[in-house]
Amino acid sequence: MNSILAEDLLNQMVPPLKVTDSTEKAARWLEEFHVGQLPVLDDRLYRGLVTEADLIDQEGEGRLLGSLQLQYADVHVQHNQHFYNIIELAVQNNIQLVPVLDDQHEYLGVVTVSDTLAAFGKIPVASGQYGIIVLTMEERDYSLTQISRYVEENDAKILSAHVAQDEHDPYRIRLTLKLNTPNIARVIATLERFNYSITAQFSGVGEPSEDEQERYDALLRYLNV
DSSP states (O other), X not given: OTTOBXXXXXXXXXXXXXXXXBHXXXXXXXXXXXXXXXXXXXXXXXXXXXXXXXXXXXXXXXXXXXXXXXXXXXXXXXXXXXXXXXXXXXXXXXXXXXXXXXXXXXXEEEEEHHHHHHXXXXXXXXXXXXXXXXXXXEGGGOOHHHHHHHHHTTTOOEXXXXXXXXXXXXXXXXXXXXXXXXXXXXXXXXXXXXXXXXXXEEOOOSOOOHHHHHHHHHXXXXXXX
């Protein structure tokens, strides 16, 4: 698991924009794909990320992305870098996705925070006297009261909960729960029995390196748990 590289986690469902695309198209795609940023390319070369903030003050129709001062031009990873580097960049820059480049610095795709969570969730982390569960569900099925009941039936309590949009599906949400116990197997079994999808779990087992623990702590800060 520790050998997972950026190229192993590429998400081709999030499309890039081009410098010849209009700001109107960029705004439409940001809304359609429910992301806060999208990569912008000049042919196959990565030029930066366009954000909602970049588009707010743009006046007039037909303005092209190539005319904007794009941010995050230096925020990317190489295809053969460890996925820990993706976590670090996402946390440092507070972004939802990180572009991946090949050896010629040409664009290959992006890795989203959700994809990184799924990979990171199986890494042993000494998280102390609590556990973390990340699950996804249809937005209409979200009820923290109901989920809390399932958790408490297994002698655990929710210390904090954070809800975010699922990057892969506009009708689903990602819920991150911090529990007061590292013994989360029974809680997970109960949630799965009621058709909740568990995408990552951190139960404080194993002996992580100092770097692994630092990245884990940074990831929790990113998730606000």
